[in-house]
């Protein structure tokens with residue numbers, strides 16, 4: 001029994017790290033794409049978009065929940081999601097760039 005709990009300890013530690021990282025998620029903008037295009041986060045999470053592209057992009061929610069300024073290369077934009085739901089967004093400069101954030105109740 002004792003040996004088994006020792007083996008479980010590292011796995012539990014990884015789970016704790018995974019949980020704390022879950023409160024802040026990153027989406028990379030590169031090659032005219034949001035990566036990942038679809039992301040699911042728990043209520044209260046902050047999502048940060050990092051523009052790693054050599055082009056300006058924006059992050060604009062279709063229902064008006066959030067809207068960034070034009071992000072130059074290395075700029076970023078964050079939004080905290082305090083309501084459950086599905087939030088579709090686009091880059092207003094390149095409307096073919098689309099993404100979805102699904103916010104799940106805790």
Ligand SMILES: [Cu+2]
Nearest residue numbers: 057091093094
């Ligand atoms: Cu764009």
